[in-house]
Amino acid sequence: MEFSELEQQRVDKIHQMREAGIEPYPTRVERTHSIMAARAQFEESEGEAEAAPIQATLTGRMRSLRAMGKIVFSHIEDATGTVQLFLRINDIGEESFKQSREFFNIGDHIQASGVMFRTRTGEISLRVQSCKMLAKSILTLPAAKNVEGEDGEVVQHATLSDPEVRYRQGYADLAVNPDVRELFRVRAGVVQSLRDFLNERDFLEVETPILQPIYGGAAARPFVTHHNQLHQDLFLRISFELYLKRLLVGGLDRVYEIGRDFRNEGVSFKHNPEFTQLEFYMAYADYLQIMEVTEQMVSTVAQKTLGTHIIQFDEHEIDLTPPWKRIELRQGLIDVVGIDIDEHQTAESLQAAMTAKGLKAKPGSPRGKLIDAMMGDYLEPSFIQPTFLYDYPRDISPLAKSKPGDPQTVERFEGFIGGMELCNAFTELNDPLDQESRFLELGRTYEDGDEEKNPMDEDYLRAMSYGMPPCGGFGIGVDRLVMLLTNRRSIREVILFPHLRERDRGEE
């Protein structure tokens, strides 16, 4: 490690401490209360006439330091809160006081024992009788501080804001920005609420392979890896779908999985190469029932984690209360772009209609992709309030069941909130012969080199041939849900250690 002069001073202190017989990174720690518990116990005792003093040993990171002659004020912070320490030379002794002043810096983890009391200004504090270093910091954490300038303007100093540092050094971001810590508590609450919701409805949580010999269940390019001993290429999964539906064949009627998907595609404010997905499959249900479950699930999660169905996202106030708006895809496109996809059964015809309307249409795209592109460009951004878009073209939905009496359309819906696609669901195709022909259809539609082409999964077809119960399936991007519930516009804000390009270290 190379240190700046500032950092070298801290390293020198570490050596000086050891010379003075003080271990800067001791092995044993004592702690009698969390900071929150000590504060609560003290406040309770204040109400009693003859309460015994609250003796406490607290631990935390030093966040502020105000030394004035023979007393020192400092705030320490643990996961539960902050409390002021009051160090007085009379209480801890001259030698100990001197060492504290010499060796303690903002950012250090320390342990302090003493009695809870209130200062003259009324702040709950710990009158320290003894203290010790738990872990010396070398790099300085920015200490957020608000200072009023000469012109009366309040300037906030030294809060970490460079996005590159915040993402690359998430630990520093968390240490310095309390709202980031709070965000990940909300995230954990969201995941917990999702689990609770499904568990209460008799869903079984399962774990299926991440390393897969054949990828599928979505139109996306995979990451490829290799098993050395087996001499076999493997793919990181792009969805859980095909494995979870095998479980329905096996008699697990309601299953779900929360885990990581990997897609080898562009990154953006709403795409990270790895992201957290929830998928569930529910036997003896169709997509209409799944819509109802979806509304209930998302609004329940919001209620449990935020205490409300009304969320603020960007400039929008969004009401998650069921039922959500439902728009048929075909009708939505008629209303917004003025094209009836039913009148254009071939890619060529649709392409011509789009060009005539002045819409951009990538030449040579299959019909389904053109429809999908129109939907993404013109419908998706306008769906701020929760909206289900339903009934999709068959050729972009190879795993969904056709609508009765309308073989070109499948029972599929996507849910949108805040102008973002949030979830995707359908009545699952359970006819193995139809499924096989869908796979073959796809093989013809996509070029051989197109990695989005779903490879034929023979084992999946075999499973389905044993008889898969009619079911509804559902997938939701958990990161995007967290973005909505925490009002963050970038997926990187809600992921710990989001992927960034590797720094060029060639010169070191």
Next chain:
RNA sequence: GGCCCAUUAGCUCAAUUUGGCAGAGCAGCUGACUCUUAAUCAGCGUGUUGAGGGUUCGAGUCCCCCAUGGGUCACCA
């Protein structure tokens, strides 16, 4: 991948317009101060201005190139 913007002290930012000694606040260091919380007071600037090259008497500033980040377009269930 294309285009635009950014990168200056540990952190947040000036100085770039018109090339002329690289500066503040916070934190840090030295000293004073026994109830502060923006502590206060007196001092100290700690830097390969993202990397490399060029123009120039002189470059943080202008030019080229590279890297990283952000935005946007392309791409993308």
